[in-house]
Amino acid sequence: GAVVSQHPSWVICKSGTSVKIECRSLDFQATTMFWYRQFPKQSLMLMATSNEGSKATYEQGVEKDKFLINHASLTLSTLTVTSAHPEDSSFYICSASGAGGGNTEAFFGQGTRLTVV
Amino acid sequence: AQSVTQPDIHITVSEGASLELRCNYSYGATPYLFWYVQSPGQGLQLLLKYFSGDTLVQGIKGFEAEFKRSQSSFNLRKPSVHWSDAAEYFCAVGASGTSYGKLTFGQGTILTVHP
Numbered sequence: 001g002a003v004v005s006q007h008p009s010w011v012i013c014k015s016g017t018s019v020k021i022e023c024r025s026l027d028f029q030a031t032t033m034f035w036y037r038q039f040p041k042q043s044l045m046l047m048a049t050s051n052e053g054s055k056a057t058y059e060q061g062v063e064k065d066k067f068l069i070n071h072a073s074l075t076l077s078t079l080t081v082t083s084a085h086p087e088d089s090s091f092y093i094c095s096a097s098g099a100g101g102g103n104t105e106a107f108f109g110q111g112t113r114l115t116v117v
Numbered sequence: 118a119q120s121v122t123q124p125d126i127h128i129t130v131s132e133g134a135s136l137e138l139r140c141n142y143s144y145g146a147t148p149y150l151f152w153y154v155q156s157p158g159q160g161l162q163l164l165l166k167y168f169s170g171d172t173l174v175q176g177i178k179g180f181e182a183e184f185k186r187s188q189s190s191f192n193l194r195k196p197s198v199h200w201s202d203a204a205e206y207f208c209a210v211g212a213s214g215t216s217y218g219k220l221t222f223g224q225g226t227i228l229t230v231h232p
Contacts (some may be wrong), residue, residue: 004160006160010129032217034218034219034220042224042225043207043222043223043224043225044161044220044222046219046220046221047217053207066120091158093160093161095161095218096218097217097218104220105151105166105217106217106218106220107163108153108160108161108162109160110159110160111159111160112141112157113158115123
């Protein structure tokens with residue numbers, strides 16, 4: 001299957017700082033990327049959908065000014081958690097779908113564990 | 118809006134025993150259905166998916182699932198579990214007509230395998 005790489009795998013940051021997470025499709029063009037959040041012992045919740053070159057569409061309850069998503073190219077989307085606080089600590093996972101990836105499923109990155117101290 | 122329910126939070130089976138993980142969905146039309154597996158601290162790996170056609174779907178690692186429209190179910194099965202199958206399993210539904218990646222996940226079922 002197609003490969004999606006997420007970086008970093010884990011990050012620790014101080015409260016009030018910003019953190020950027022990258023999601024790359026390595027062998028296909030990802031026309032659409034998705035960002036999910038998974039709290040401990042909970043399921044994945046979709047945060048936003050981003051299409052290359054367009055503004056992201058956020059799910060209800062997700063603050064777009066806090067979670068900045070950029071999808072400037074067909075192989076890269078970034079999620080920036082601005083002014084992070086301890087309650088933002090979570091596991092963030094991206095997925096990508098698009099041409100070359102078969103367009104019948106989205107492929108997931110390995111996730112990023114964010115800890116805000 | 119669609120929803121997914123996995124009634125079993127935690128299941129324990131012996132190695133070599135059969136396995137069935139339950140998944141019920143709510144959606145007005147024919148859904149796209151998926152089963153994913155997640156090892157601790159890892160991303161998700163797709164086991165199998167159903168879009169249309171044959172309601173019995175074969176996946177990787179010896180897993181299969183059957184779509185039953187009348188019961189709104191998509192249960193995952195494996196005839197003989199291996200210790201390496203211990204992980205968390207997520208059922209997910211996607212709305213037809215939307216991107217295949219916009220998914221609603223169930224709460225997950227943790228599978229423990231005893232030797």
